[in-house]
Amino acid sequence: MPLSKQQISTLISLVVNSTPDSLSCDDCLVNVAEFAETELMGTSLCESMLKVKQHLNNCPCCNDEYQSLLEALRSLNN
Numbered sequence: 001m002p003l004s005k006q007q008i009s010t011l012i013s014l015v016v017n018s019t020p021d022s023l024s025c026d027d028c029l030v031n032v033a034e035f036a037e038t039e040l041m042g043t044s045l046c047e048s049m050l051k052v053k054q055h056l057n058n059c060p061c062c063n064d065e066y067q068s069l070l071e072a073l074r075s076l077n078n
């Protein structure tokens with residue numbers, strides 16, 4: 001059964017929406033400390049933290065920042 005135009009456009013929007021990176025690097029860095037703490041405490045991520053996570057996956061630059069922050073937090077906790 002061929003897909004209707006309606007179904008195709010629904011599928012396309014699903015694919016597009018499944019990989020959102022609506023955060024800019026600035027927005028990410030504002031929240032990255034909170035994200036690192038949330039990760040360390042193992043609490044579940046809220047919507048804005050999920051956006052940070054998404055951005056970190058797509059942005060090696062912010063991910064570097066996040067990794068060094070994580071290091072710092074870990075050494076504080078020990």
Ligand SMILES: [Zn+2]
Pocket residue numbers: 024025026028055059061062063
């Ligand atoms: Zn970034």
